[in-house]
Amino acid sequence: MTAAIGFEDWQALTQLYADYAHVVDAGLWEQWPEFFTDDCIYRVQPRENFERGFPLATLSFESKGMLKDRAYGIRETLFHDPYYQRHVVGLPRLLRADEGRFEVEANYAVFRTKLSQITTVYNVGRSLDVVVRTAEGLRFARREFIYDSEMIPNSMIYPL
Amino acid sequence: MNAPIPLAELTAGSMNWERGTSRIPFAVYNDPALHKLELQRFFYEKHWCYVGLEAEIPNPGDYKRTEIGERSVILVRALDGVIHVVENACAHRGVAFCRARHGNVQAFVCPYHQWNYALDGRLRGVPMRHGVKREGVVQGGMPADFNFADHGLTRLKVAVRGGVVFASFDHDVESFEDFVGPDVLRYFDRLFDGRKLTILGYNRQRIPGNWKLMQENIKDPYHPGLLHTWFVTFGLWRADNRAQMVMDRHHRHAAMISTRGNAGAVSEVSRVSSFKQTMNLHDPRFLDIVPEAWWNGPTAVMTTLFPSVILQQQVNSVSTRQIVPDGHGHFDFVWTHFGFEDDTPEMTQRRLRQANLFGPAGFVSADDGEVIEFSQQTFDAKPAHRTLVELGGDEVANTDHMVTETLIRGMYRYWREVMAR
Numbered sequence: 281m282t283a284a285i286g287f288e289d290w291q292a293l294t295q296l297y298a299d300y301a302h303v304v305d306a307g308l309w310e311q312w313p314e315f316f317t318d319d320c321i322y323r324v325q326p327r328e329n330f331e332r333g334f335p336l337a338t339l340s341f342e343s344k345g346m347l348k349d350r351a352y353g354i355r356e357t358l359f360h361d362p363y364y365q366r367h368v369v370g371l372p373r374l375l376r377a378d379e380g381r382f383e384v385e386a387n388y389a390v391f392r393t394k395l396s397q398i399t400t401v402y403n404v405g406r407s408l409d410v411v412v413r414t415a416e417g418l419r420f421a422r423r424e425f426i427y428d429s430e431m432i433p434n435s436m437i438y439p440l
Numbered sequence: 441m442n443a444p445i446p447l448a449e450l451t452a453g454s455m456n457w458e459r460g461t462s463r464i465p466f467a468v469y470n471d472p473a474l475h476k477l478e479l480q481r482f483f484y485e486k487h488w489c490y491v492g493l494e495a496e497i498p499n500p501g502d503y504k505r506t507e508i509g510e511r512s513v514i515l516v517r518a519l520d521g522v523i524h525v526v527e528n529a530c531a532h533r534g535v536a537f538c539r540a541r542h543g544n545v546q547a548f549v550c551p552y553h554q555w556n557y558a559l560d561g562r563l564r565g566v567p568m569r570h571g572v573k574r575e576g577v578v579q580g581g582m583p584a585d586f587n588f589a590d591h592g593l594t595r596l597k598v599a600v601r602g603g604v605v606f607a608s609f610d611h612d613v614e615s616f617e618d619f620v621g622p623d624v625l626r627y628f629d630r631l632f633d634g635r636k637l638t639i640l641g642y643n644r645q646r647i648p649g650n651w652k653l654m655q656e657n658i659k660d661p662y663h664p665g666l667l668h669t670w671f672v673t674f675g676l677w678r679a680d681n682r683a684q685m686v687m688d689r690h691h692r693h694a695a696m697i698s699t700r701g702n703a704g705a706v707s708e709v710s711r712v713s714s715f716k717q718t719m720n721l722h723d724p725r726f727l728d729i730v731p732e733a734w735w736n737g738p739t740a741v742m743t744t745l746f747p748s749v750i751l752q753q754q755v756n757s758v759s760t761r762q763i764v765p766d767g768h769g770h771f772d773f774v775w776t777h778f779g780f781e782d783d784t785p786e787m788t789q790r791r792l793r794q795a796n797l798f799g800p801a802g803f804v805s806a807d808d809g810e811v812i813e814f815s816q817q818t819f820d821a822k823p824a825h826r827t828l829v830e831l832g833g834d835e836v837a838n839t840d841h842m843v844t845e846t847l848i849r850g851m852y853r854y855w856r857e858v859m860a861r
């Protein structure tokens with residue numbers, strides 16, 4: 281690991297990861313797209329496809345607009361059993377740091393709790409991210425969740 | 441093993457069919473003994489089950505591990521290029537020796553005692569077959585009459601059509617073409633017309649419901665325009681679209697054929713509560729639909745091949761969806777998205793983008809798994825009750841509209857015929 285950044289950048293980066301987890305765990309779907317740049321890539325992909333070079337992802341978005349469409353879908357069009365999700369995210373592992381651009385990997389586990397039911401491990405894996413500095417602060421230009429939990433317990437409604 | 445069990449005996453007291461098959465007893469979904477019989481009658485005899493696409497095993501030695509019913513099988517291309525399907529169960533003491541999900545090998549070797557099999561399943565090597573010599577005396581070894589030909593892996597009958605591979609444990613099964621029947625085969629051939637396929641990737645989901653509920657879901661043209669807001673709002677699937685419901689002569693397979701109509705227009709069908717007159721996409725590329733010559737008209741054809749697979753064409757998104765039961769109350773649903781070798785990079789991108797509509801997270805299919813789960817909850821709680829599938833009456837017949845549950849009634853007519861044998 282050769283990448284090195286200053287304390288302020290490190291602090292902003294870890295805050296970004298913590299804030300992101302807060303928003304998707306609190307169900308603040310309107311705020312979720314705001315973590316991304318306009319032409320962002322957001323993907324949730326089974327590890328098998330990633331490792332074998334298959335392009336298919338379970339969710340595959342190519343713009344902030346698509347994230348907004350997903351947020352609308354969760355609220356208005358997708359029928360689903362309500363559930364809580366809870367992210368536990370490991371410390372970001374910095375792969376590369378350039379001026380205003382960071383390549384980062386982070387392990388994560390997401391627990392799912394359906395109303396009146398036992399909490400279960402829902403999805404685990406790592407995210408492969410590109411974070412860029414913008415006028416509004418750090419934003420994700422790319423977020424790819426590569427998940428080990430290839431057998432999805434029925435459905436995936438909320439974004440990781 | 442196959443002594444017929446009278447349906448009445450199997451289901452004493454709890455299974456009460458009314459009005460043909462238009463009222464389905466909840467008991468068909470939640471009886472472990474019935475489930476075992478279904479596995480035998482539908483998955484292990486007289487039927488062809490989906491195992492994969494030729495494009496998944498392009499080279500000699502390539503294999504893919506998958507399931508038929510609840511049995512593990514291996515789809516493999518032998519060194520001479522011929523496709524075989526063998527059961528993943530060592531002929532010695534039963535070890536399911538193949539653990540990787542895919543790979544490339546010269547032979548299958550069971551780890552336990554190193555029995556060695558050719559890729560077509562023939563037994564090639566047995567360690568210590570002739571015993572072990574100590575101080576000039578041979579000790580042990582297999583009996584003199586041990587015959588390799590009697591102890592290969594279980595070999596399945598294989599059918600390949602249009603790049604799709606089906607297999608059957610039953611070597612007396614009718615031909616794949618007769619099994620599907622000409623009326624549904626037309627739609628199979630429309631999708632798999634001989635062009636080489638390219639694999640785009642997999643999605644897997646485990647649905648806590650009886651496996652037949654997924655067949656029903658794709659034989660149910662009533663729900664898409666209601667449950668799936670996207671479908672009705674963008675006109676992809678609406679009750680007033682031009683449509684046809686086509687079954688094979690046994691009513692076990694079906695094709696639901698639909699042609700996209702009025703997106704957004706107000707009509708009788710758009711007065712349903714899920715219709716969103718004001719819904720606009722921030723990014724319209726989700727629905728960047730480009731008609732393809734091979735469609736020959738219909739924008740969506742959903743084909744159910746009983747019992748094991750669903751073939752999807754929804755505009756530019758094409759996939760196979762394999763049903764792998766696990767007990768009466770669960771099944772795994774394995775999606776293989778593909779394209780065609782002559783696709784432009786733009787078409788590949790479009791298929792991948794439209795894949796956001798389907799799969800375990802799809803805008804118009806994540807909710808199918810949800811409603812199946814909630815159906816099963818009721819079946820388990822209330823086994824003496826029944827469902828009602830009477831849209832369009834109680835007869836079983838092809839229709840030229842989608843306001844009907846006739847395909848589900850047809851499937852259970854077939855189910856009863858086979859289960860009561």
Ligand code: FES
Binds near residue numbers: 531552
């Ligand atoms: S169980 Fe396979 S070699 Fe003995």
Ligand SMILES: [Fe+2]
Binds near residue numbers: 657664804805808
């Ligand atoms: Fe559906």
